[in-house]
Amino acid sequence: MVTLAGVTKQYNGHPALVDISLTVADGEFLSLLGPSGCGKTTLLRLIGGFERCTKGSVLIDGRDTDGVPPERRAVNTVFQNYALFPHMTVFDNVAFGLRMANRPRDEIAAAVNGALDLVQLHGMAARRPAELSGGQQQRVAIARAIVNKPRVLLLDEPLSALDHRLRKQMQKELKQLQRTLGITFILVTHDQDEAFAMSDRVVVMQQGRIEQIGSPREIYEEPVNLYVARFVGDINVLAGVIREKIGPNLYTALVEGVTVQLRSDRPLSLAQPVHILLRPEDFRLAVEDAATPARELPGTIRHAGLKGTVRRIFYHGATYDVEVSLENGTRIQVTEFFDEDSDTLSCTPGDRVTLGWHEGWEVVLPHEE
Amino acid sequence: MSRWLHRGYAGCVYAFLYLPLVVVAVFSFNSSKYSLAWKGFTLDWYVRLWQNSGLMTTAFNSLLIAAASATLATLLGTVAAFVLHRYRFPGRRTLFGTLFVMMMSPDIVIALSLLLLFLALSLPLGFSTLLLAHTVLCVPFVATTVFSRFVGFPDDLVDAARDLGAGEYQVFRHIVLPLASPAVAGGWLLSFTLSLDDVIISFFTTGPDFEVLPLRIYSMVRLGIKPDVNALCVVMMAVTVTALVLSKHLLKEKK
Structure with a gap:
C-alpha cells in the first residue's frame, strides 16, 4: 500500500x-x-x-x-x-x-x-x-x-x-x-x-x-x-557475563553475582558481557522471615536466586511496585499483583527477599556502551 | 485638584486637535456669507452645494477614483500579502521592504516620480493616470494590513485544505480569503479614505479634464473661503470618518 x-x-x-x-x-x-x-x-x-x-x-x-x-x-x-x-x-x-x-x-x-x-x-x-x-x-x-x-x-x-x-x-x-x-x-x-x-x-x-x-x-x-x-515501558537492566553453553539457545551466566540459566536466540560466546532485560512484572519475590529462612519460589521461577532488601513500596490499586536493592547495590523494580488470598501486602520495607523470574522471559542483549 | 488638571490638559489636547474641524462645521451652518460673526442657523449652503452641478461632478469623480483605486489596490495588495506570506523566493525581503519605503516616502516624492514616469511614457494625464497613482499610493497599506492578518493564521489550515484536494487557487478562494476578509475590507476602506483626501499626488498626476474634490476646494479657497466650501468639507469629513470607523471595526480582533 x-x-x-x-x-x-x-x-x-x-x-x-x-x-x-x-x-x-x-x-x-x-x-x-x-x-x-x-x-x-x-x-x-x-x-x-x-x-x-x-x-x-x-x-x-x-x-x-x-x-x-x-x-x-x-x-x-x-x-x-x-x-x-x-x-x-x-x-x-x-x-x-x-x-x-x-x-x-x-x-x-x-x-x-x-x-x-x-x-x-x-x-x-x-x-x-x-x-x-x-x-x-x-x-x-x-x-x-x-x-x-x-x-x-x-x-x-x-x-x-x-x-x-x-x-x-x-x-x-x-x-x-x-x-x-x-x-x-x-x-x-x-x-x-x-x-x-x-x-x-x-x-x-x-x-x-x-x-x-x-x-x-x-x-x-x-x-x-x-x-x-x-522506551516502551519500565525495564530492569541487569549486567551479566556468559559462562557456559549448556544446550541449544541455553547458557549459564553470572548475573549480579548469582549463576543463572539464560535462554537466547542469538548466538553468544563465552565470557561475553551481556544485558539481561526483565520487565518489573516478570519478577516474583519471596520474603525470608525468621520462621522460613529461605522460602521457596514456585518451580518455574526458582532458577534465579537474587537476594536483596526491600527499599520502598508504591501502591497502585490493582498492583504494587516494590523497589529492591541487591547486595551489590543494583536497584530492581518489581511489580506484583495483590495476592487474592490475603488483603495485606506480602512485604514491607526492610524485608530480606529472594527474587526470581519466569524461566525464559528474560531478553539477553549484547553489552552496549 | 489633579483630576481637574488631567481634565484640563485632555481638554486642551482635544481642542487643539478638533477645534478647527468644529469651526468649519459650525460655519457651514452660519447664514452670514462674508463675516465671521454668527448670523443664525441655515442649511442654505448644503442646498447650494447640492445644486452646484460642477461641484457635484467633481465630488462624483472623487468618489469614483477612490472606489476604483481602493478596489484595484485591495486586489493587488491582498495577492501581494498572500504571496509574501506563503512563498519564499529570492527578493522577498526586498519586496517586503519596499512596501514600507512606499508608505514612508513623502507624497511629493511619489507624486513627482509618478509624473515623470507618466510623461516619459507619454500617457495623457487624466482619469487613468490618477487611478494608477492612487493605486500605487494604497497598495502598501492594503498589503501590510492583510499581511499582519496572515501572520496570526495557522499554517495547518492551508495544509488541511490541500490535503482535502484543494489546489492553490481553491485554498486562496475558500480558506485564505474568507479568513482574511475583515482585513481585506479594512484595507479597502483605508485606501478609500487615503485616495479621497489626497491633494499632492492628485495635483501632479491628474489632468484638467478630470478634477477631484481636494483640488477643487484648494482652488476655491484661493479666491476666499466661501461657506459652501465649509459645507463640502463637513460632508467629506463625514464620509472619511464613516469609512475609518468601519475599517477600525472590521480590523478589530474577533474571538
Missing part, C-alpha cells in the same frame, strides 16, 4: 530522516512511535505530500509520488490540532473534500451525514468548530478525512490534546473505525500505550532512524536494543 524506499530527509543539511525503508500493508494499523524530534511527523508529512524526500522515494499503491502535491494523493490527514476551518460549519468542514472533487450535491449530503453518524456527531452539522468540545472537534477532523474514502489515513498525534479518559475512549473508537472502514491507518504518537492498544505493528524511531518494527507484543517482549526496551 505505502512503501518507503531508502527515504532520507534533510533540513538545511541537518538530517531529519536517515535511510528509512518500510512497507505498510493494505488495511494495516501502523504506529510510528518515538520521542518528539525523532522524525515521525516528518515521515507522515512525506507520505502526505507536504514535504519532499531528499533521497529515496515514497510509493503509494506502487506508484512513485515524488512531486505529486497533497491534493492529488489518495491519502488524508488528521492534523494534530485538528485544523478545522473556523469559518465553516461542521457540515461544510466535512463536505470540503467532496466539494473540491466536484461531487453532486445529494451525494455530498448523504456522505457527510453518513460520516457524521459514524463518528457520533449526528445533529452537530450546523455548529461551528468553536462551539464544540475538544473531543467533538477531534471527531469532526476524523469525519472530514474519512468522508473522502482515502486509501490511507494519516493521523498526527490525534489524541494528544484530549484528557486521559477521552483518549482511552477515542483509542477504542479509532480502532473500531479502522476495522469498519478497512483502510490503512498510519498513526504518529509518542505514547507507547496508545501505539500498543491500537496497532497491528509499531515502528519505534529514534533520531531519524527506525530502531525496531514489530507487533506490540514483539516490541515489548523482545526489544532488539536497550533504547527500544527503555
Whole structure:
C-alpha cells in the first residue's frame, strides 16, 4: 500500500530522516512511535505530500509520488490540532473534500451525514468548530478525512490534546473505525500505550532512524536494543557475563553475582558481557522471615536466586511496585499483583527477599556502551 | 485638584486637535456669507452645494477614483500579502521592504516620480493616470494590513485544505480569503479614505479634464473661503470618518 524506499530527509543539511525503508500493508494499523524530534511527523508529512524526500522515494499503491502535491494523493490527514476551518460549519468542514472533487450535491449530503453518524456527531452539522468540545472537534477532523474514502489515513498525534479518559475512549473508537472502514491507518504518537492498544505493528524511531518494527507484543517482549526496551515501558537492566553453553539457545551466566540459566536466540560466546532485560512484572519475590529462612519460589521461577532488601513500596490499586536493592547495590523494580488470598501486602520495607523470574522471559542483549 | 488638571490638559489636547474641524462645521451652518460673526442657523449652503452641478461632478469623480483605486489596490495588495506570506523566493525581503519605503516616502516624492514616469511614457494625464497613482499610493497599506492578518493564521489550515484536494487557487478562494476578509475590507476602506483626501499626488498626476474634490476646494479657497466650501468639507469629513470607523471595526480582533 505505502512503501518507503531508502527515504532520507534533510533540513538545511541537518538530517531529519536517515535511510528509512518500510512497507505498510493494505488495511494495516501502523504506529510510528518515538520521542518528539525523532522524525515521525516528518515521515507522515512525506507520505502526505507536504514535504519532499531528499533521497529515496515514497510509493503509494506502487506508484512513485515524488512531486505529486497533497491534493492529488489518495491519502488524508488528521492534523494534530485538528485544523478545522473556523469559518465553516461542521457540515461544510466535512463536505470540503467532496466539494473540491466536484461531487453532486445529494451525494455530498448523504456522505457527510453518513460520516457524521459514524463518528457520533449526528445533529452537530450546523455548529461551528468553536462551539464544540475538544473531543467533538477531534471527531469532526476524523469525519472530514474519512468522508473522502482515502486509501490511507494519516493521523498526527490525534489524541494528544484530549484528557486521559477521552483518549482511552477515542483509542477504542479509532480502532473500531479502522476495522469498519478497512483502510490503512498510519498513526504518529509518542505514547507507547496508545501505539500498543491500537496497532497491528509499531515502528519505534529514534533520531531519524527506525530502531525496531514489530507487533506490540514483539516490541515489548523482545526489544532488539536497550533504547527500544527503555522506551516502551519500565525495564530492569541487569549486567551479566556468559559462562557456559549448556544446550541449544541455553547458557549459564553470572548475573549480579548469582549463576543463572539464560535462554537466547542469538548466538553468544563465552565470557561475553551481556544485558539481561526483565520487565518489573516478570519478577516474583519471596520474603525470608525468621520462621522460613529461605522460602521457596514456585518451580518455574526458582532458577534465579537474587537476594536483596526491600527499599520502598508504591501502591497502585490493582498492583504494587516494590523497589529492591541487591547486595551489590543494583536497584530492581518489581511489580506484583495483590495476592487474592490475603488483603495485606506480602512485604514491607526492610524485608530480606529472594527474587526470581519466569524461566525464559528474560531478553539477553549484547553489552552496549 | 489633579483630576481637574488631567481634565484640563485632555481638554486642551482635544481642542487643539478638533477645534478647527468644529469651526468649519459650525460655519457651514452660519447664514452670514462674508463675516465671521454668527448670523443664525441655515442649511442654505448644503442646498447650494447640492445644486452646484460642477461641484457635484467633481465630488462624483472623487468618489469614483477612490472606489476604483481602493478596489484595484485591495486586489493587488491582498495577492501581494498572500504571496509574501506563503512563498519564499529570492527578493522577498526586498519586496517586503519596499512596501514600507512606499508608505514612508513623502507624497511629493511619489507624486513627482509618478509624473515623470507618466510623461516619459507619454500617457495623457487624466482619469487613468490618477487611478494608477492612487493605486500605487494604497497598495502598501492594503498589503501590510492583510499581511499582519496572515501572520496570526495557522499554517495547518492551508495544509488541511490541500490535503482535502484543494489546489492553490481553491485554498486562496475558500480558506485564505474568507479568513482574511475583515482585513481585506479594512484595507479597502483605508485606501478609500487615503485616495479621497489626497491633494499632492492628485495635483501632479491628474489632468484638467478630470478634477477631484481636494483640488477643487484648494482652488476655491484661493479666491476666499466661501461657506459652501465649509459645507463640502463637513460632508467629506463625514464620509472619511464613516469609512475609518468601519475599517477600525472590521480590523478589530474577533474571538
